[in-house]
Amino acid sequence: MIVRKNVSLSSLTTLRVGGPARFLAECVTTDDVREALTFARERELPWNVLGEGSNVLALDEGFEGVVLAIRIPGITVQERDAGVLLSAGAGVSWDALVKDAALRGLWGLENLAGIPGTAGAAPVQNIGAYGTEVKDTLYEVHAIDADTGEVKVVRNESCGFGYRESRFKKERNLIIAGVSFLLRKDGEPQLEYKDLAAAVAEGAEHGTPEAIGNMVRTIRARKFPDLKLVGTAGSFFKNPTISPDSYGALQERYADIPGYPNEQGVKIPLAFVLDRALGLRGYAEGNVSLFAQQPLVLVAEEGATAGEVDAFADRIAARVQDEIGINIEREVQMFPIRNIS
Numbered sequence: 001m002i003v004r005k006n007v008s009l010s011s012l013t014t015l016r017v018g019g020p021a022r023f024l025a026e027c028v029t030t031d032d033v034r035e036a037l038t039f040a041r042e043r044e045l046p047w048n049v050l051g052e053g054s055n056v057l058a059l060d061e062g063f064e065g066v067v068l069a070i071r072i073p074g075i076t077v078q079e080r081d082a083g084v085l086l087s088a089g090a091g092v093s094w095d096a097l098v099k100d101a102a103l104r105g106l107w108g109l110e111n112l113a114g115i116p117g118t119a120g121a122a123p124v125q126n127i128g129a130y131g132t133e134v135k136d137t138l139y140e141v142h143a144i145d146a147d148t149g150e151v152k153v154v155r156n157e158s159c160g161f162g163y164r165e166s167r168f169k170k171e172r173n174l175i176i177a178g179v180s181f182l183l184r185k186d187g188e189p190q191l192e193y194k195d196l197a198a199a200v201a202e203g204a205e206h207g208t209p210e211a212i213g214n215m216v217r218t219i220r221a222r223k224f225p226d227l228k229l230v231g232t233a234g235s236f237f238k239n240p241t242i243s244p245d246s247y248g249a250l251q252e253r254y255a256d257i258p259g260y261p262n263e264q265g266v267k268i269p270l271a272f273v274l275d276r277a278l279g280l281r282g283y284a285e286g287n288v289s290l291f292a293q294q295p296l297v298l299v300a301e302e303g304a305t306a307g308e309v310d311a312f313a314d315r316i317a318a319r320v321q322d323e324i325g326i327n328i329e330r331e332v333q334m335f336p337i338r339n340i341s
């Protein structure tokens with residue numbers, strides 16, 4: 001295990017803000033993770049886990065503790081009666097796993113192409129896109145229990161999945177070391193979402209998981225900023241679900257507001273509210289702005305601080321509350337999430 005000292009969190013997160021972490025432990029095996037936990041305990045320091053840092057806002061004061069950077073590699077496959085089990089180390093890049101599945105002709109992950117982050121982070125917020133979520137194909141998670149050092153096998157039904165939710169968000173002592181997906185050789189394309197249906201109508205290839213993955217990446221590249229070029233963590237807020245009555249009231253003001261009924265009410269695209277109702281597309285204050293092509297995405301220019309990003313996001317949420325009456329939640333999490341010792 002390699003341990004580095006005083007590593008800037010801005011270099012470890014895609015928003016590119018945040019102060020120094022006192023230690024960074026690069027963990028490429030489960031034993032490394034255990035060693036890093038011991039390292040933290042021996043120094044009575046808190047620890048926190050980071051993957052590719054694509055969904056976190058790191059504090060300007062940094063982290064006076066040990067960051068466990070989970071870099072566990074490797075992809076394996078196993079034939080099963082019900083399909084093919086594709087397993088990955090938690091440090092594998094999510095999109096690399098999606099591409100690997102597609103190259104093997106396996107269906108199930110293709111609509112999730114192009115989402116940043118690691119495979120190990122994917123179940124934590126149950127990433128989803130274009131009608132598919134991790135929970136639809138996830139078989140099991142291998143997680144190291146930080147309290148005992150033992151590996152726990154958590155089957156899909158025990159993951160507590162919800163919309164961008166799982167038990168791993170709350171039980172921070174479970175450090176994901178590996179994930180497995182049960183995928184099919186004979187899947188069906190899922191192309192109901194407007195953007196996908198429009199691409200198909202324009203002639204995009206969609207007969208294989210690989211073709212659909214490429215189509216999704218092309219669509220995402222048009223809407224989402226390139227993480228290599230700007231500081232961003234993708235969608236900063238979750239799309240809210242509101243009551244059918246509130247949705248009806250909004251329809252009276254904005255006749256064409258989309259709405260997708262679910263078990264809790266009606267899910268609405270926050271981008272519509274920010275853009276059409278509040279006129280905030282491309283809105284900027286100082287070094288922080290809402291991305292013009294997709295106002296759900298917050299962009300931090302070079303020189304931005306975490307405090308600026310945090311205050312800007314609070315002001316946007318307050319405007320949505322004050323002017324539209326909807327309480328919105330962040331998808332991006334603060335780092336450190338909670339000091340664990």
Ligand code: NAP
Nearest residue numbers: 127128129130131192193194223234235239260267268269
């Ligand atoms: P979009 O396709 O414009 O959709 C906006 C919102 O409308 C989303 O909440 C989406 O629900 C919902 N929606 C659209 N069509 C729907 C349908 N046919 N049935 C049910 N709900 C529908 O969103 P976007 O901002 O361009 O993002 C594209 C996709 O990537 C979306 O699915 C989005 O959720 C996903 N995404 C995921 C993450 C993540 O997992 N962290 C980050 C960024 C974007 P859903 O959210 O349930 O899809």
